[in-house]
Amino acid sequence: MNARAVTTDILLGLLPIVLLIAAWQALVSFGYAPVTLLPPPGQVFGRMVRQILDPTFQQDILATLFRLFAGFAVAVVIGVSIGLAAAANPMINAVVRPIVRVLAPLPKVALYPALLLLLGFNHESKIVLVAADALFPILLSTYYGASTVEQKLIWSAMAAGTSHREILFKVVLPAAAPSILTGCRIGLVISCIVVFLAEMITSTDGLGHVLVTAARTFQTVDMFVPLITISLLGLSLNGALEGLRSYLLRGFPDV
Amino acid sequence: MSTGRDLLARLAPLLACLGLLAIWQAASLALNNDSFPTALRAIEAVPSILGDKEALINILASLRRMAIGFGVAVAVSIPLGLLMGRSRPVASFFNPLLMVIYPVPKAALMPIIMLWLGVGDLSKTLVIFLGVSLPVIYHSFAGARAVEEKMLWSGAAMGLSAAERLVRIVLPAALPEILTGCRTGLVLALITMITSEMIARQSGAGNILFNALDMGEYDTVFAMIIIVGAMGIGLDALFERVRARLVRWSEPQFDMPLSFS
Numbered sequence: 014m015n016a017r018a019v020t021t022d023i024l025l026g027l028l029p030i031v032l033l034i035a036a037w038q039a040l041v042s043f044g045y046a047p048v049t050l051l052p053p054p055g056q057v058f059g060r061m062v063r064q065i066l067d068p069t070f071q072q073d074i075l076a077t078l079f080r081l082f083a084g085f086a087v088a089v090v091i092g093v094s095i096g097l098a099a100a101a102n103p104m105i106n107a108v109v110r111p112i113v114r115v116l117a118p119l120p121k122v123a124l125y126p127a128l129l130l131l132l133g134f135n136h137e138s139k140i141v142l143v144a145a146d147a148l149f150p151i152l153l154s155t156y157y158g159a160s161t162v163e164q165k166l167i168w169s170a171m172a173a174g175t176s177h178r179e180i181l182f183k184v185v186l187p188a189a190a191p192s193i194l195t196g197c198r199i200g201l202v203i204s205c206i207v208v209f210l211a212e213m214i215t216s217t218d219g220l221g222h223v224l225v226t227a228a229r230t231f232q233t234v235d236m237f238v239p240l241i242t243i244s245l246l247g248l249s250l251n252g253a254l255e256g257l258r259s260y261l262l263r264g265f266p267d268v
Numbered sequence: 269m270s271t272g273r274d275l276l277a278r279l280a281p282l283l284a285c286l287g288l289l290a291i292w293q294a295a296s297l298a299l300n301n302d303s304f305p306t307a308l309r310a311i312e313a314v315p316s317i318l319g320d321k322e323a324l325i326n327i328l329a330s331l332r333r334m335a336i337g338f339g340v341a342v343a344v345s346i347p348l349g350l351l352m353g354r355s356r357p358v359a360s361f362f363n364p365l366l367m368v369i370y371p372v373p374k375a376a377l378m379p380i381i382m383l384w385l386g387v388g389d390l391s392k393t394l395v396i397f398l399g400v401s402l403p404v405i406y407h408s409f410a411g412a413r414a415v416e417e418k419m420l421w422s423g424a425a426m427g428l429s430a431a432e433r434l435v436r437i438v439l440p441a442a443l444p445e446i447l448t449g450c451r452t453g454l455v456l457a458l459i460t461m462i463t464s465e466m467i468a469r470q471s472g473a474g475n476i477l478f479n480a481l482d483m484g485e486y487d488t489v490f491a492m493i494i495i496v497g498a499m500g501i502g503l504d505a506l507f508e509r510v511r512a513r514l515v516r517w518s519e520p521q522f523d524m525p526l527s528f529s
Contacts (some may be wrong), residue, residue, distance in 0.1 A: 026364035111280035118504035228379035247371020
């Protein structure tokens with residue numbers, strides 16, 4: 014893949030985004046959509062820049078980020094440990110498998126009212142919801158990665174006198190790393206989505222709350238700002254994870 | 269011996285359900301909190317919801333919206349994903365746009381879409397459509413990209429046109445991956461359905477759930493959670509059956525569902 018092809022790709026990729034914004038502008042300027050329903054893009058992005066410099070809005074972003082990272086971290090820790098344990102131990106597997114089979118397709122948002130009643134309206138209920146939603150993709154991809162580790166690797170480690178515990182951490186975990194990181198990536202996108210939804214349902218701060226307040230007062234411009242912000246947050250977190258992935262997986266073939 | 273084992277494997281999800289309900293029962297007895305009814309009381313409240321004609325109509329209307337949104341999304345996303353997987357320009361055209369849309373919670377678009385299309389079926393179905401599309405596109409894309417080139421070459425050598433190759437070689441070869449995407453999409457459709465109805469409080473299962481929360485009818489809240497959960501598990505099991513039948517030739521990659529919202 015040469016540099017020229019990459020430039021073409023990037024230009025091609027920018028095209029639909031540019032077209033979308035152009036169509037948006039056209040809808041407004043030719044009077045198909047009233048400005049109260051669809052504010053022009055210039056106004057939205059101008060508002061966006063002003064909001065990002067505003068300390069209150071920054072507080073909202075920070076609150077969202079805190080819940081997102083807390084929930085995601087819990088999901089990673091629990092997901093990776095259960096996934097590894099289930100792959101390593103048939104007994105644990107026999108217990109975990111049916112439970113996961115039941116819980117994974119359960120729409121977790123429906124549990125949110127229960128979490129609210131049990132944990133209150135503060136950070137805890139939102140963090141638990143984020144963790145519950147991000148958990149399963151991470152758990153499943155860890156399990157999948159760990160249970161498809163090449164048997165020869167494990168045999169050679171055993172032949173070299175490695176203990177069972179050490180095999181788990183020094184052979185299985187690194188070998189499953191690509192799969193685990195793929196799961197984390199899905200989990201991260203989910204965390205973005207879920208934290209926003211939870212904040213929309215009940216919250217006093219955070220990006221979701223900004224959207225709901227704007228919707229209640231029909232401030233259309235302010236409704237677009239949090240949506241674009243969460244999209245940008247998701248993109249940059251995804252990029253950061255991608256960077257971490259290529260750093261952690263340097264030397265892995267074909268990832 | 270082997271039949272006993274099979275029976276156990278078949279009953280395992282059921283046992284897991286019972287176990288989880290038992291944990292719930294024990295937890296609520298231990299906490300003894302007014303807003304956390306026991307599992308038994310929540311289950312007792314289920315028939316009264318399903319017996320109520322209006323609630324039943326509401327829930328069925330939700331399911332209909334979900335089915336339409338899911339169906340249209342699958343019909344659009346699979347061809348798009350396959351094309352993206354086989355053609356580099358198409359992929360680089362759509363990829364960045366999809367990456368921008370991906371982290372946006374689709375149900376959060378509801379307030380804006382409601383302004384344009386009203387609170388009716390159309391906006392809710394559109395939101396479900398948006399929510400389901402992305403995973404299906406991504407999985408079809410990944411599946412189509414992984415098709416072995418040799419099969420396509422042989423197809424071309426036998427005189428199949430590009431469109432025929434896409435339908436007769438790429439589609440079947442990518443089918444297991446596509447169905448994984450559809451399974452994810454199904455759970456997602458349910459989640460988007462609930463959240464969209466929670467935001468546009470007008471009708472539907474999500475409306476019943478969150479109205480009950482606001483009114484402090486905790487038995488109804490937990491009964492609705494059971495109903496929605498049962499829908500998720502039931503639809504997933506149903507889909508798994510269809511999947512097993514369609515791609516009997518392929519070893520299931522995950523026999524656990526890969527769900528995400």
